[in-house]
Ligand code: SF4
């Protein structure tokens with residue numbers, strides 16, 4: 256396991272972080288075993304969020320007795336002071352601890368949301384207050400728009416950023432990471448498998464490991480998955496491998512979708528997932544979860560071509576800040592799957 260100084264925090268963190276988002280979907284014994292095994296193996300970064308169903312309770316009941324062994328990161332997606340304050344208190348209670356090491360303002364993708372959180376009466380005030388009271392050590396932010404995050408952190412109000420950096424979403428490497436390095440901020444990446452779609456799994460885990468980041472959060476639900484993730488990071492990345500992974504990321508990232516969710520589809524096509532999966536599906540095929548997703552979307556994708564209100568101008572494309580050809584990709588996917 257590689258350990259690095261975590262930006263300006265003074266902590267040393269493991270390169271692999273335990274993502275606890277999916278723990279609520281498995282039996283409690285299995286979740287407890289996975290968390291404890293991860294700690295036994297030296298993983299010392301645990302990531303969760305108030306929004307992840309009862310993930311915080313599972314952490315509280317499974318590993319709060321080992322609290323000194325891990326850096327604990329949670330998130331609030333509340334936008335105003337009062338709601339965020341209440342949520343922070345709830346997180347502490349659920350995780351049976353008197354402090355979290357990191358509180359992140361969660362899933363901030365819109366300028367108006369950021370302004371609300373940072374303005375008077377916003378969630379950031381609650382985070383600062385909790386920090387003064389010793390309930391929160393550091394404050395971070397998470398989001399899906401690397402170029403906006405880069406601007407938002409430039410005033411030095413945050414210690415860390417959690418962002419996408421995967422074989423299928425490599426954009427932050429150029430749009431965000433340089434600014435985070437300039438400020439020596441904590442750099443944590445999420446979803447190396449893009450929510451369970453992407454293969455080959457070892458390459459997907461090794462791509463962020465090859466980049467200048469501190470922690471890759473991988474969602475894990477079993478001892479076997481912890482072993483698989485640790486094995487994928489066992490060997491250091493050579494220069495040749497790094498170049499190969501970056502080439503692959505460039506190829507698989509040509510869809511250019513940041514998963515910002517500005518778009519929506521009236522017939523409920525999950526546009527970002529289809530966009531992001533399109534290239535990897537062509538090249539490697541998808542993991543079973545990805546195939547299952549496409550079989551459930553098949554009928555809707557087939558309807559895209561006949562959807563009258565989008566005939567002249569696709570409704571989704573009017574909302575995409577990156578001007579992506581979503582209608583064409585949806586219809587190509589429908590043809591491939593037919
Ligand atoms: S073009 Fe297709 S994907 Fe886009 S909004 Fe219309 S129906 Fe949905």
Ligand code: SF4
Pocket residue numbers: 511512513514515516517518526527530574575576577578579581
């Ligand atoms: S298609 Fe465009 S608007 Fe939709 S999630 Fe991707 S980048 Fe955002």
